Amino acid sequence: EVQLVQSGAEVKKPGESLKISCKGSGYTFTRYWIGWVRQMPGKGLEWMGIIYPGDSDTRYSRSFQGQVTISVDKSISTAYLQWSSLEASDTAMYYCARVSNLQTYYFDYWGQGTLVTVSS
Amino acid sequence: NFILTQPHSVSESPGKTVTISCTRSSGSVASNYVQWYQQRPGRAPTAVIYEDNHRPSGVPDRFSGSIDSSSNSASLTISGLLTDDEADYYCQSYDAGHPHWVFGGGTKLTVL
Numbered sequence: 515e516v517q518l519v520q521s522g523a524e525v526k527k528p529g530e531s532l533k534i535s536c537k538g539s540g541y542t543f544t545r546y547w548i549g550w551v552r553q554m555p556g557k558g559l560e561w562m563g564i565i566y567p568g569d570s571d572t573r574y575s576r577s578f579q580g581q582v583t584i585s586v587d588k589s590i591s592t593a594y595l596q597w598s599s600l601e602a603s604d605t606a607m608y609y610c611a612r613v614s615n616l617q618t619y620y621f622d623y624w625g626q627g628t629l630v631t632v633s634s
Numbered sequence: 635n636f637i638l639t640q641p642h643s644v645s646e647s648p649g650k651t652v653t654i655s656c657t658r659s660s661g662s663v664a665s666n667y668v669q670w671y672q673q674r675p676g677r678a679p680t681a682v683i684y685e686d687n688h689r690p691s692g693v694p695d696r697f698s699g700s701i702d703s704s705s706n707s708a709s710l711t712i713s714g715l716l717t718d719d720e721a722d723y724y725c726q727s728y729d730a731g732h733p734h735w736v737f738g739g740g741t742k743l744t745v746l
Binding site: 549551558559560561564575576609611614617618619620621622624625626627 | 666667669671673678679680681684685690722724726727728732734735736737738739740
């Protein structure tokens with residue numbers, strides 16, 4: 515069974531750093547792109563970027579380029595999303611999702627989400 | 635670059651049929667597949683339609699998808715509405731011009 519399991523909720527202060535994770539199981543982790551999606555409170559879905567665990571090829575949405583870093587540790591089948599200096603506007607739910615293939619660009623499996631709250 | 639525009643909300647009665655539209659602002663809707671995701675409150679999204687009109691395993695055939703080149707839009711149709719279908723629905727496609735996954739703004743479906 516394919517699963518993406520994300521790390522737990524975080525409460526941080528502005529200016530702090532953070533790294534959240536997404537562990538894949540039930541499939542060959544290195545063969546599928548993993549994407550990250552933001553959902554701010556009461557708002558819609560926004561694509562942030564993707565990474566290919568096989569070679570760490572990473573693409574970012576223009577909106578998030580330079581604001582976050584996506585990485586992967588294929589030895590433990592885990593993708594990461596990190597911030598070096600959080601802002602209150604980073605408060606959101608963050609989802610990882612597997613891309614089924616690069617003909618469809620379809621997110622076929624999703625993690626349960628990680629809620630990040632940034633508040634002083 | 636293009637955007638996908640959805641109605642903010644739709645409502646319909648149980649047992650009826652509802653259609654949610656997703657209009658692509660530029661470029662052909664047929665040039666990249668459209669997916670539809672259902673998101674119930676407090677839950678992660680799950681796909682109900684992929685590749686314009688395919689249902690993932692486990693999704694009932696009450697859900698169907700289509701594209702219409704004349705209106706440059708995709709549609710999600712849900713027939714025999716159940717109260718359990720109440721959720722937010724998002725369309726999604728891909729912008730090959732600047733590699734980029736694009737989501738519509740979402741439509742809140744109310745079944746009452």
